[in-house]
Amino acid sequence: xxxxxxxxxxxxxxxxxxxxxxxxxxxxxxxxxxxxxxxxxxxxxxxxxxxxxxxxxxxxxxxxxxxxxxxxxxxxxxxxxxxxxxxxxxxxxxxxxxxxxxxxxxxxxxxxxxxxxxxxxxxxxxxxxxxxxxxxxxxxxxxxxxxxxxxxxxxxxxxxxxxxxxxxxxxxxxxxxxxxxxxxxxxxxxxxxxxxxxxxxxxxxxxxxxxxxxxxxxxxxxxxxxxxxxxxxxxxxxxxxxxxxxxxxxxxxxxxxxxxxxxxxxxxxxxxxxxxxxxxxxxxxxxxxxxxxxxxxxxxxxxxxxxxxxxxxxxxxxxxxxxxxxxxxxxxxxxxxxxxxxxxxxxxxxxxxxxxxxxxxxxxxxxxxxxxxxxxxxxxxxxxxxxxxxxxxxxxxxxxxxxxxxxxx
Ligand SMILES: Cc1cc2nc3c(=O)[nH]c(=O)nc-3n(C[C@H](O)[C@H](O)[C@H](O)COP(=O)(O)OP(=O)(O)OC[C@H]3O[C@@H](n4cnc5c(N)ncnc54)[C@H](O)[C@@H]3O)c2cc1C
Numbered sequence: 001x002x003x004x005x006x007x008x009x010x011x012x013x014x015x016x017x018x019x020x021x022x023x024x025x026x027x028x029x030x031x032x033x034x035x036x037x038x039x040x041x042x043x044x045x046x047x048x049x050x051x052x053x054x055x056x057x058x059x060x061x062x063x064x065x066x067x068x069x070x071x072x073x074x075x076x077x078x079x080x081x082x083x084x085x086x087x088x089x090x091x092x093x094x095x096x097x098x099x100x101x102x103x104x105x106x107x108x109x110x111x112x113x114x115x116x117x118x119x120x121x122x123x124x125x126x127x128x129x130x131x132x133x134x135x136x137x138x139x140x141x142x143x144x145x146x147x148x149x150x151x152x153x154x155x156x157x158x159x160x161x162x163x164x165x166x167x168x169x170x171x172x173x174x175x176x177x178x179x180x181x182x183x184x185x186x187x188x189x190x191x192x193x194x195x196x197x198x199x200x201x202x203x204x205x206x207x208x209x210x211x212x213x214x215x216x217x218x219x220x221x222x223x224x225x226x227x228x229x230x231x232x233x234x235x236x237x238x239x240x241x242x243x244x245x246x247x248x249x250x251x252x253x254x255x256x257x258x259x260x261x262x263x264x265x266x267x268x269x270x271x272x273x274x275x276x277x278x279x280x281x282x283x284x285x286x287x288x289x290x291x292x293x294x295x296x297x298x299x300x301x302x303x304x305x306x307x308x309x310x311x312x313x314x315x316x317x318x319x320x321x322x323x324x325x326x327x328x329x330x331x332x333x334x335x336x337x338x339x340x341x342x343x344x345x346x347x348x349x350x351x352x353x354x355x356x357x358x359x360x361x362x363x364x365x366x367x368x369x370x371x372x373x374x375x376x377x378x379x380x381x382x383x384x385x386x387x388x389x390x391x392x393x394x395x396x397x398x399x400x401x402x403x404x405x406x407x408x409x
Contacts, residue, residue, distance in 0.1 A: 009330070009345055016378055017203075017350040019054050019203020020044060023192055025180050026208035026257055027051070028059035029159055029361055030164040030354045033369025035204050036091070039171035041377045046200060047172060048192070054167060056209050057158035058305045059359065063251045063259040065243055066092070066362045067107055067154035068130060071086035073122075076387045077313065080367050083383060087155065087366035092157055095165040102162075107154035108138065112143050112288050112295035116247065120149055139237055141246075142290045147205070154243055156251045159362065181215055183351075190350060204350040206372055211269070211308030211356065218322050218348060222396055224356045228270040228306040230277035231261040234285075237293060248284040260285055267304050278302060308356035315357045317368045317391040319347045319375060326397040333398060334405030345394075352376065353393050 027049035068085040111117040130153040143330040184191040236253035244250040250261040278297035353408040
């Protein structure tokens with residue numbers, strides 16, 4: 001409740017720009033959704049990525065899971081995932097081929113530790129209608145708690161196909177192999193300095209670069225934590241047609257491989273596949289299997305990439321200003337965060353962030369794409385004000401202001 005009062009000034013008086021061209025930096029899932037929603041509204045979109053192809057960052061795993069899993073404790077996180085699930089599943093079914101690019105398979109959730117058991121109890125208590133409780137009649141897993149949940153809504157998908165479909169909109173131009181080295185604003189227009197061509201000038205920029213902020217001096221002090229992870233590709237060993245969740249996850253096999261995930265390495269940006277990470281994934285899986293899978297981890301293929309995460313588990317979505325401008329305007333909040341300061345926020349006009357989607361980016365990024373398009377095209381915002389504030393970039397500027405104030409004496 002306190003936060004609602006503090007952040008009001010940052011939400012009101014927001015002015016958007018008239019120029020209908022938008023550069024989206026990053027051709028992962030968050031860039032693709034943002035581009036698609038804006039293109040649908042008639043905007044001219046450039047999607048720029050430094051890699052040789054689209055979907056080469058965290059969004060490039062061969063299979064990903066989209067499941068609406070209630071956190072059981074945070075109603076705004078649940079709101080974000082619910083909107084994200086609705087948006088994503090609509091577009092997936094509209095744009096992709098069932099059984100080949102995605103499947104509404106549902107997922108089986110095994111509680112193999114006390115934490116997951118508590119989560120399951122919570123879900124049962126809340127009578128969430130997408131879940132069904134089963135007694136243990138699954139022959140591939142051992143289950144000391146004797147029950148498991150089926151989430152009927154879960155979907156597996158091939159993220160790269162979805163990204164390609166979203167970006168194939170006629171209003172979208174994709175520039176790969178193009179790194180944005182710097183962005184700057186003059187006379188209300190944004191210039192992007194690119195590594196390989198002339199500069200690009202647009203009215204709006206949306207930064208969708210996951211954990212990578214170094215090239216953007218306006219916002220590179222935001223506390224985004226890189227968190228690298230690895231999935232392992234396991235040769236097909238069962239015919240289960242549902243996703244199996246147990247702390248890790250195992251997808252139904254496609255092209256004769258299951259995707260087994262995933263490891264977490266906070267504050268690390270790993271680029272090479274490691275046998276230890278394969279071992280960790282396999283060990284997690286074996287802890288629930290009735291019959292152990294004996295595989296030489298050195299023989300496995302997989303994929304490593306880095307997510308962007310935050311300390312409060314929310315992504316960073318919305319218009320933004322620099323910390324310096326924020327501090328000049330709202331420095332008094334550092335002394336008393338409860339007071340109201342009725343001054344218009346000095347946003348950098350036309351600059352937006354859509355980053356740090358953590359480990360459920362397939363869900364949250366469609367919510368984010370829709371929210372950014374509502375900001376830019378001046379539509380009414382369809383999520384609650386509380387959620388809008390939870391994901392707002394300036395929550396971290398306020399925290400820093402308070403921290404600096406507390407530590408200045
Ligand atoms: C191992 C692993 C497994 C996961 N499994 C799941 C799952 O099953 N379900 C789920 O919902 N989520 C999952 N996630 C999380 C999900 O993958 C991410 O949240 C999501 O992909 C983030 O998408 P993004 O578009 O924000 O970032 P990315 O996909 O990383 O895209 C960012 C892009 O920005 C580009 N870029 C960066 N800087 C520049 C620059 N200066 N100029 C030009 N281009 C630039 C990069 O090249 C990159 O292509 C997983 C993550 C990992 C690491």
